[in-house]
Amino acid sequence: MSGVRVLVGTSKGAFVMSADGTRRDWRIDGPFFEGWEIYHVKGSPVDTNRVYASQSTGWFGQIVQRSDDGGKTWDTVGNQFAYDGVPGTHQWYDGTPHPWEFARVWHFEPSLSDPDAVLAGVEDAALFRSSDAGASWAELSGLRNGGTGSRWQPGAGGMAVHTIIEDPTNPKRLYVAISAAGVFRSDDGGVTWTPKNRGLASGEIPDEDAEVGHCVHRIALHPSAPETLFMQKHWDVMRSDDAGDSWREVSGDLPTDFGFAIDVHAHEPETLYVVPITSDSVHYVLDGKLRVYRSRTGGGEWEPLTKGLPQEHCYVNVLRDAMAVDRLEECGVYFGTTGGQVFASPDGGDSWQAIASNLPRVLSVEVQTLA
Protein backbone atom coordinates (compact mmCIF):
# COMPACT_ATOMS: atom_id res chain seq x y z
CA MET A 1 0.00 0.00 0.00
CA SER A 2 1.20 3.49 -0.73
CA GLY A 3 2.31 5.76 2.07
CA VAL A 4 4.25 8.83 3.01
CA ARG A 5 7.32 9.67 5.01
CA VAL A 6 7.55 13.14 6.54
CA LEU A 7 11.06 14.38 7.29
CA VAL A 8 11.20 17.01 10.00
CA GLY A 9 14.22 19.12 10.97
CA THR A 10 14.09 20.94 14.30
CA SER A 11 16.36 23.11 16.39
CA LYS A 12 17.29 20.07 18.51
CA GLY A 13 17.18 17.06 16.22
CA ALA A 14 15.40 15.34 13.34
CA PHE A 15 12.26 13.21 13.24
CA VAL A 16 10.94 10.77 10.66
CA MET A 17 7.17 10.36 10.58
CA SER A 18 5.46 7.73 8.49
CA ALA A 19 1.93 6.68 7.65
CA ASP A 20 0.04 4.67 5.11
CA GLY A 21 -1.96 6.30 2.35
CA THR A 22 -4.82 7.25 4.63
CA ARG A 23 -2.41 9.53 6.56
CA ARG A 24 -4.36 9.18 9.77
CA ASP A 25 -2.16 7.03 12.01
CA TRP A 26 1.44 8.10 12.34
CA ARG A 27 4.61 6.47 13.57
CA ILE A 28 7.24 8.94 14.80
CA ASP A 29 10.91 7.93 14.91
CA GLY A 30 13.57 10.12 16.50
CA PRO A 31 14.98 12.36 17.63
CA PHE A 32 17.99 11.73 15.45
CA PHE A 33 21.10 13.86 16.01
CA GLU A 34 19.90 14.97 19.43
CA GLY A 35 20.76 18.52 20.41
CA TRP A 36 21.92 19.60 16.96
CA GLU A 37 20.18 22.08 14.70
CA ILE A 38 18.76 20.23 11.72
CA TYR A 39 18.11 22.87 9.12
CA HIS A 40 16.90 20.46 6.45
CA VAL A 41 16.18 16.81 5.76
CA LYS A 42 15.28 15.80 2.22
CA GLY A 43 15.03 12.56 0.27
CA SER A 44 15.98 11.73 -3.27
CA PRO A 45 12.99 11.55 -5.63
CA VAL A 46 14.85 8.84 -7.57
CA ASP A 47 15.71 6.60 -4.62
CA THR A 48 13.39 7.24 -1.70
CA ASN A 49 15.69 5.33 0.66
CA ARG A 50 18.37 7.99 0.18
CA VAL A 51 17.93 10.93 2.53
CA TYR A 52 20.24 13.84 3.34
CA ALA A 53 20.27 15.80 6.60
CA SER A 54 22.04 19.03 7.44
CA GLN A 55 23.28 18.87 11.03
CA SER A 56 25.01 21.86 12.60
CA THR A 57 25.67 23.85 15.72
CA GLY A 58 27.40 27.13 16.30
CA TRP A 59 29.91 25.23 18.45
CA PHE A 60 31.05 22.44 16.19
CA GLY A 61 30.02 23.52 12.71
CA GLN A 62 28.56 21.51 9.87
CA ILE A 63 27.99 17.78 9.62
CA VAL A 64 26.22 16.12 6.70
CA GLN A 65 24.35 12.90 7.33
CA ARG A 66 23.11 10.47 4.71
CA SER A 67 20.73 7.59 5.10
CA ASP A 68 20.38 4.82 2.53
CA ASP A 69 17.50 3.09 4.29
CA GLY A 70 14.86 5.79 4.48
CA GLY A 71 16.09 7.42 7.67
CA LYS A 72 16.48 4.35 9.86
CA THR A 73 20.28 4.57 10.05
CA TRP A 74 22.65 7.37 9.13
CA ASP A 75 26.29 7.87 8.20
CA THR A 76 28.31 11.06 8.11
CA VAL A 77 29.52 12.11 4.67
CA GLY A 78 31.56 15.07 3.45
CA ASN A 79 31.34 18.32 5.39
CA GLN A 80 33.95 20.43 3.65
CA PHE A 81 32.36 23.37 1.85
CA ALA A 82 35.27 25.46 0.56
CA TYR A 83 34.44 28.53 -1.49
CA ASP A 84 36.02 28.62 -4.92
CA GLY A 85 38.97 31.04 -4.82
CA VAL A 86 39.15 34.07 -2.55
CA PRO A 87 35.52 34.69 -1.64
CA GLY A 88 35.67 38.47 -1.18
CA THR A 89 32.94 40.41 0.59
CA HIS A 90 29.19 40.87 0.65
CA GLN A 91 27.21 43.58 2.45
CA TRP A 92 26.79 43.37 6.18
CA TYR A 93 23.53 44.46 7.88
CA ASP A 94 24.73 48.08 7.97
CA GLY A 95 25.85 48.08 4.34
CA THR A 96 29.57 47.74 5.07
CA PRO A 97 31.65 45.06 3.33
CA HIS A 98 31.82 41.77 5.22
CA PRO A 99 33.95 38.72 4.36
CA TRP A 100 32.22 35.66 2.98
CA GLU A 101 32.32 32.89 5.58
CA PHE A 102 30.70 29.44 5.50
CA ALA A 103 28.27 28.87 8.38
CA ARG A 104 25.95 25.98 7.53
CA VAL A 105 23.86 24.18 4.93
CA TRP A 106 20.32 25.51 4.83
CA HIS A 107 18.90 23.33 2.08
CA PHE A 108 19.62 20.13 0.15
CA GLU A 109 18.06 19.56 -3.25
CA PRO A 110 18.62 16.01 -4.49
CA SER A 111 18.65 15.62 -8.27
CA LEU A 112 15.44 14.67 -10.06
CA SER A 113 17.33 12.09 -12.13
CA ASP A 114 20.55 10.98 -10.42
CA PRO A 115 20.47 9.55 -6.88
CA ASP A 116 24.14 10.43 -6.36
CA ALA A 117 23.75 14.09 -7.36
CA VAL A 118 22.63 16.69 -4.83
CA LEU A 119 22.83 20.46 -4.53
CA ALA A 120 23.39 22.30 -1.26
CA GLY A 121 22.41 25.89 -0.55
CA VAL A 122 24.58 27.36 2.18
CA GLU A 123 25.12 30.37 4.41
CA ASP A 124 26.99 32.63 3.55
CA ALA A 125 25.11 32.38 0.30
CA ALA A 126 26.57 29.95 -2.19
CA LEU A 127 25.61 26.83 -4.07
CA PHE A 128 27.54 23.56 -3.86
CA ARG A 129 27.14 20.33 -5.80
CA SER A 130 28.03 16.77 -4.95
CA SER A 131 28.06 14.04 -7.58
CA ASP A 132 29.11 11.30 -5.14
CA ALA A 133 26.13 11.28 -2.77
CA GLY A 134 27.57 13.89 -0.44
CA ALA A 135 31.11 12.54 -0.08
CA SER A 136 32.61 15.68 -1.60
CA TRP A 137 31.33 19.13 -2.50
CA ALA A 138 32.37 21.69 -5.11
CA GLU A 139 31.04 25.22 -5.39
CA LEU A 140 29.05 26.33 -8.43
CA SER A 141 30.77 29.67 -8.07
CA GLY A 142 29.15 31.35 -11.06
CA LEU A 143 26.28 32.23 -8.74
CA ARG A 144 28.37 34.06 -6.16
CA ASN A 145 30.80 35.46 -8.73
CA GLY A 146 28.16 36.50 -11.23
CA GLY A 147 28.69 40.20 -10.63
CA THR A 148 26.19 41.09 -7.94
CA GLY A 149 27.50 39.14 -4.94
CA SER A 150 29.13 42.15 -3.32
CA ARG A 151 25.66 43.73 -3.08
CA TRP A 152 23.93 40.81 -1.35
CA GLN A 153 23.07 41.25 2.30
CA PRO A 154 21.85 39.00 5.12
CA GLY A 155 18.28 38.79 6.27
CA ALA A 156 17.58 38.40 9.97
CA GLY A 157 18.37 34.69 9.82
CA GLY A 158 21.58 35.10 7.85
CA MET A 159 22.51 35.28 4.17
CA ALA A 160 21.78 31.96 2.59
CA VAL A 161 20.74 30.07 -0.50
CA HIS A 162 17.53 28.65 0.95
CA THR A 163 15.60 27.52 -2.12
CA ILE A 164 16.83 25.42 -5.03
CA ILE A 165 14.53 24.26 -7.83
CA GLU A 166 15.42 22.05 -10.77
CA ASP A 167 13.14 22.46 -13.78
CA PRO A 168 11.65 18.97 -14.21
CA THR A 169 11.46 19.42 -17.98
CA ASN A 170 14.92 20.87 -18.45
CA PRO A 171 17.77 19.73 -16.18
CA LYS A 172 19.93 22.61 -17.40
CA ARG A 173 17.52 25.12 -15.87
CA LEU A 174 17.90 25.82 -12.16
CA TYR A 175 16.49 28.46 -9.87
CA VAL A 176 17.77 29.55 -6.48
CA ALA A 177 16.52 32.13 -4.02
CA ILE A 178 18.69 33.99 -1.57
CA SER A 179 17.86 36.14 1.43
CA ALA A 180 18.49 38.91 0.84
CA ALA A 181 19.48 39.03 -2.76
CA GLY A 182 16.55 37.59 -4.69
CA VAL A 183 15.92 34.96 -7.35
CA PHE A 184 18.57 33.78 -9.80
CA ARG A 185 18.21 31.47 -12.80
CA SER A 186 20.73 29.35 -14.62
CA ASP A 187 20.07 27.88 -18.06
CA ASP A 188 23.35 26.00 -18.30
CA GLY A 189 23.23 23.61 -15.37
CA GLY A 190 24.47 26.07 -12.78
CA VAL A 191 27.56 27.49 -14.51
CA THR A 192 26.22 31.01 -15.07
CA TRP A 193 23.38 32.81 -13.32
CA THR A 194 21.17 35.83 -13.96
CA PRO A 195 19.17 37.81 -11.38
CA LYS A 196 15.42 37.39 -11.99
CA ASN A 197 13.80 40.03 -9.82
CA ARG A 198 12.02 42.35 -12.24
CA GLY A 199 8.68 43.33 -10.79
CA LEU A 200 9.67 42.91 -7.15
CA ALA A 201 9.34 45.99 -4.94
CA SER A 202 10.94 45.94 -1.50
CA GLY A 203 10.70 48.90 0.82
CA GLU A 204 13.57 47.57 2.92
CA ILE A 205 16.21 48.51 0.34
CA PRO A 206 17.18 51.99 -0.93
CA ASP A 207 16.05 51.31 -4.51
CA GLU A 208 12.91 49.28 -4.06
CA ASP A 209 13.02 47.72 -7.53
CA ALA A 210 16.77 47.10 -7.59
CA GLU A 211 18.28 44.24 -9.57
CA VAL A 212 19.26 42.45 -6.33
CA GLY A 213 18.76 42.92 -2.60
CA HIS A 214 15.22 41.55 -2.24
CA CYS A 215 14.40 39.34 0.72
CA VAL A 216 12.74 36.50 -1.16
CA HIS A 217 11.60 33.97 1.42
CA ARG A 218 10.60 31.07 -0.80
CA ILE A 219 9.74 30.14 -4.37
CA ALA A 220 7.76 27.16 -5.63
CA LEU A 221 6.99 25.58 -8.99
CA HIS A 222 4.51 23.02 -10.26
CA PRO A 223 6.09 20.30 -12.44
CA SER A 224 3.39 20.58 -15.12
CA ALA A 225 3.84 24.33 -15.52
CA PRO A 226 7.57 24.92 -15.18
CA GLU A 227 7.44 28.47 -16.58
CA THR A 228 5.24 29.52 -13.67
CA LEU A 229 6.83 30.35 -10.34
CA PHE A 230 5.23 31.44 -7.10
CA MET A 231 7.00 33.46 -4.43
CA GLN A 232 6.50 34.42 -0.84
CA LYS A 233 8.63 37.53 -0.48
CA HIS A 234 9.32 39.25 2.84
CA TRP A 235 6.14 41.15 2.09
CA ASP A 236 4.06 40.22 -0.99
CA VAL A 237 3.05 36.98 -2.66
CA MET A 238 4.19 37.07 -6.28
CA ARG A 239 3.96 34.99 -9.44
CA SER A 240 5.88 34.79 -12.68
CA ASP A 241 4.62 33.17 -15.87
CA ASP A 242 7.82 33.60 -17.81
CA ALA A 243 10.35 31.61 -15.78
CA GLY A 244 11.15 34.53 -13.54
CA ASP A 245 11.73 37.14 -16.24
CA SER A 246 8.97 39.25 -14.67
CA TRP A 247 6.88 39.07 -11.52
CA ARG A 248 3.46 40.40 -10.52
CA GLU A 249 1.81 40.56 -7.16
CA VAL A 250 -0.97 38.07 -6.32
CA SER A 251 -1.40 38.82 -2.61
CA GLY A 252 -4.99 39.79 -3.37
CA ASP A 253 -7.28 39.47 -0.36
CA LEU A 254 -4.81 37.90 2.07
CA PRO A 255 -5.14 39.42 5.56
CA THR A 256 -1.40 40.10 5.52
CA ASP A 257 1.03 39.29 2.76
CA PHE A 258 4.06 38.81 4.99
CA GLY A 259 5.11 35.19 5.38
CA PHE A 260 7.75 32.59 4.74
CA ALA A 261 6.39 29.35 3.29
CA ILE A 262 4.60 28.79 -0.02
CA ASP A 263 3.81 25.61 -1.92
CA VAL A 264 1.73 24.34 -4.84
CA HIS A 265 -0.83 21.51 -4.84
CA ALA A 266 0.61 18.32 -6.33
CA HIS A 267 -2.04 17.97 -9.06
CA GLU A 268 -3.52 21.45 -9.43
CA PRO A 269 -0.92 23.91 -10.71
CA GLU A 270 -3.07 26.94 -9.82
CA THR A 271 -3.74 25.86 -6.22
CA LEU A 272 -1.35 27.50 -3.74
CA TYR A 273 -0.82 27.46 -0.01
CA VAL A 274 0.68 30.17 2.21
CA VAL A 275 0.63 30.89 5.92
CA PRO A 276 0.27 34.64 6.47
CA ILE A 277 2.39 36.02 9.30
CA THR A 278 1.47 39.23 11.08
CA SER A 279 4.36 41.42 9.95
CA ASP A 280 8.11 41.77 9.59
CA SER A 281 8.32 42.83 13.22
CA VAL A 282 5.76 40.36 14.61
CA HIS A 283 6.73 36.89 13.45
CA TYR A 284 3.66 34.91 14.40
CA VAL A 285 0.29 34.26 12.86
CA LEU A 286 -2.36 36.96 12.85
CA ASP A 287 -4.83 37.26 15.74
CA GLY A 288 -3.59 34.10 17.50
CA LYS A 289 -5.20 31.94 14.79
CA LEU A 290 -3.20 29.40 12.80
CA ARG A 291 -4.64 29.64 9.31
CA VAL A 292 -3.33 28.25 6.06
CA TYR A 293 -4.60 30.24 3.09
CA ARG A 294 -5.37 28.46 -0.16
CA SER A 295 -5.87 30.00 -3.55
CA ARG A 296 -7.43 27.93 -6.33
CA THR A 297 -6.91 30.73 -8.82
CA GLY A 298 -3.13 30.97 -8.87
CA GLY A 299 -3.25 33.76 -6.32
CA GLY A 300 -5.40 36.84 -5.94
CA GLU A 301 -8.35 35.12 -4.24
CA TRP A 302 -7.59 33.26 -1.02
CA GLU A 303 -9.61 31.23 1.49
CA PRO A 304 -8.62 30.48 5.08
CA LEU A 305 -8.25 26.81 6.04
CA THR A 306 -8.84 26.32 9.74
CA LYS A 307 -10.47 22.93 10.41
CA GLY A 308 -8.29 21.15 12.94
CA LEU A 309 -5.91 24.09 13.43
CA PRO A 310 -5.78 26.12 16.69
CA GLN A 311 -7.93 29.23 16.39
CA GLU A 312 -7.05 30.97 19.63
CA HIS A 313 -3.95 31.75 21.66
CA CYS A 314 -1.63 30.48 18.94
CA TYR A 315 1.50 32.55 18.35
CA VAL A 316 3.77 30.53 16.11
CA ASN A 317 5.59 31.03 12.85
CA VAL A 318 5.95 28.67 9.89
CA LEU A 319 9.45 28.94 8.46
CA ARG A 320 10.29 28.97 4.77
CA ASP A 321 11.31 25.33 4.44
CA ALA A 322 8.60 24.01 6.74
CA MET A 323 5.78 23.26 4.28
CA ALA A 324 5.50 20.42 1.77
CA VAL A 325 2.98 18.49 -0.31
CA ASP A 326 2.83 14.78 -1.12
CA ARG A 327 1.89 13.31 -4.50
CA LEU A 328 -0.80 10.81 -3.49
CA GLU A 329 -4.04 10.89 -5.44
CA GLU A 330 -5.60 13.18 -2.88
CA CYS A 331 -2.82 15.65 -2.26
CA GLY A 332 -1.55 15.85 1.32
CA VAL A 333 -0.23 19.11 2.75
CA TYR A 334 2.16 19.34 5.70
CA PHE A 335 3.71 22.10 7.73
CA GLY A 336 5.62 22.60 10.98
CA THR A 337 5.67 25.52 13.36
CA THR A 338 8.14 27.28 15.61
CA GLY A 339 5.97 25.97 18.46
CA GLY A 340 6.93 22.39 17.67
CA GLN A 341 3.73 21.34 15.96
CA VAL A 342 3.60 19.32 12.74
CA PHE A 343 0.25 19.33 10.98
CA ALA A 344 -0.93 17.12 8.14
CA SER A 345 -3.91 17.47 5.84
CA PRO A 346 -4.79 14.37 3.80
CA ASP A 347 -7.39 16.28 1.80
CA GLY A 348 -5.62 19.21 0.20
CA GLY A 349 -6.00 21.49 3.20
CA ASP A 350 -9.70 21.01 3.97
CA SER A 351 -8.93 19.46 7.36
CA TRP A 352 -5.84 19.15 9.51
CA GLN A 353 -4.47 16.79 12.13
CA ALA A 354 -1.50 17.33 14.42
CA ILE A 355 1.06 14.57 13.86
CA ALA A 356 3.14 15.99 16.72
CA SER A 357 2.52 18.92 19.02
CA ASN A 358 5.50 19.29 21.31
CA LEU A 359 8.64 19.03 19.26
CA PRO A 360 11.44 21.59 19.35
CA ARG A 361 11.15 24.56 16.98
CA VAL A 362 10.47 23.11 13.52
CA LEU A 363 12.94 24.34 10.91
CA SER A 364 11.96 22.19 7.94
CA VAL A 365 9.33 19.76 6.72
CA GLU A 366 9.65 17.59 3.62
CA VAL A 367 7.54 14.67 2.50
CA GLN A 368 8.30 11.60 0.44
CA THR A 369 5.56 9.76 -1.39
CA LEU A 370 6.20 6.05 -1.18
CA ALA A 371 5.00 3.44 -3.64
Next chain:
Amino acid sequence: MSEIRVVIPTHLKTLAQVTGEVRLEVADPVTTERVLDALEARYPVLVGTIRNPETGARRAFVRFFACEEDLSHDPPEHPLPEAVVRGVEPFFVIGAMAGG
Protein backbone atom coordinates in the same frame (compact mmCIF):
# COMPACT_ATOMS: atom_id res chain seq x y z
CA MET B 1 55.66 9.09 21.76
CA SER B 2 53.37 9.87 24.67
CA GLU B 3 49.93 8.52 25.44
CA ILE B 4 47.66 11.51 25.85
CA ARG B 5 44.28 11.44 27.53
CA VAL B 6 41.72 13.58 25.71
CA VAL B 7 38.20 14.46 26.81
CA ILE B 8 35.86 15.67 24.09
CA PRO B 9 32.35 17.09 24.48
CA THR B 10 29.22 14.95 24.34
CA HIS B 11 28.23 15.94 20.81
CA LEU B 12 31.65 15.00 19.48
CA LYS B 13 31.66 11.73 21.42
CA THR B 14 28.40 10.89 19.70
CA LEU B 15 29.85 11.69 16.29
CA ALA B 16 33.02 9.72 16.96
CA GLN B 17 31.04 6.90 18.58
CA VAL B 18 33.20 6.86 21.71
CA THR B 19 32.46 6.93 25.40
CA GLY B 20 34.74 8.24 28.11
CA GLU B 21 38.24 9.50 27.49
CA VAL B 22 40.09 9.03 24.24
CA ARG B 23 43.73 7.88 24.49
CA LEU B 24 46.03 8.91 21.68
CA GLU B 25 49.67 8.23 20.87
CA VAL B 26 51.21 11.62 20.11
CA ALA B 27 54.78 12.32 19.01
CA ASP B 28 56.93 14.49 21.24
CA PRO B 29 56.95 17.38 21.77
CA VAL B 30 53.24 17.13 22.52
CA THR B 31 51.36 20.23 21.39
CA THR B 32 47.71 21.15 20.91
CA GLU B 33 48.20 20.89 17.17
CA ARG B 34 49.65 17.38 17.39
CA VAL B 35 46.92 16.20 19.74
CA LEU B 36 44.26 17.47 17.36
CA ASP B 37 46.08 15.97 14.38
CA ALA B 38 46.05 12.59 16.14
CA LEU B 39 42.43 12.99 17.20
CA GLU B 40 41.29 13.80 13.66
CA ALA B 41 43.39 11.00 12.20
CA ARG B 42 41.71 8.50 14.52
CA TYR B 43 38.24 10.00 14.04
CA PRO B 44 37.97 11.71 10.62
CA VAL B 45 34.37 12.63 11.36
CA LEU B 46 35.75 15.27 13.75
CA VAL B 47 37.57 17.15 10.99
CA GLY B 48 36.07 20.63 10.92
CA THR B 49 34.26 20.35 14.24
CA ILE B 50 37.08 21.69 16.42
CA ARG B 51 39.17 23.79 14.05
CA ASN B 52 39.01 25.11 10.54
CA PRO B 53 40.37 22.34 8.28
CA GLU B 54 42.01 24.85 5.95
CA THR B 55 43.51 27.36 8.37
CA GLY B 56 43.76 25.33 11.54
CA ALA B 57 42.04 28.13 13.46
CA ARG B 58 40.11 27.01 16.55
CA ARG B 59 36.34 27.36 16.12
CA ALA B 60 35.07 30.37 18.02
CA PHE B 61 32.95 28.40 20.51
CA VAL B 62 35.55 25.71 21.24
CA ARG B 63 38.08 25.97 24.06
CA PHE B 64 41.02 23.91 25.26
CA PHE B 65 41.61 23.34 28.98
CA ALA B 66 44.21 21.35 30.93
CA CYS B 67 45.55 21.42 34.47
CA GLU B 68 42.93 24.00 35.44
CA GLU B 69 44.28 26.41 32.82
CA ASP B 70 42.67 27.80 29.67
CA LEU B 71 45.05 26.95 26.83
CA SER B 72 42.69 28.16 24.09
CA HIS B 73 44.79 31.16 23.20
CA ASP B 74 48.20 29.52 23.38
CA PRO B 75 49.89 28.99 20.02
CA PRO B 76 48.89 25.53 18.73
CA GLU B 77 52.55 24.54 18.44
CA HIS B 78 53.14 25.41 22.13
CA PRO B 79 54.13 22.35 24.25
CA LEU B 80 51.35 21.13 26.53
CA PRO B 81 51.89 20.88 30.32
CA GLU B 82 54.06 18.04 31.55
CA ALA B 83 51.14 16.50 33.45
CA VAL B 84 49.25 16.12 30.17
CA VAL B 85 52.30 14.66 28.43
CA ARG B 86 52.77 12.11 31.25
CA GLY B 87 49.09 11.18 31.16
CA VAL B 88 48.41 12.42 34.68
CA GLU B 89 45.94 15.04 33.48
CA PRO B 90 43.64 14.96 30.43
CA PHE B 91 43.48 17.53 27.68
CA PHE B 92 39.93 18.88 27.49
CA VAL B 93 38.16 20.01 24.32
CA ILE B 94 35.21 22.04 25.57
CA GLY B 95 32.17 23.60 23.95
CA ALA B 96 32.10 27.19 25.21
CA MET B 97 29.52 28.00 27.83
CA ALA B 98 26.95 29.75 25.68
CA GLY B 99 23.59 28.25 26.47
CA GLY B 100 21.68 26.14 24.01
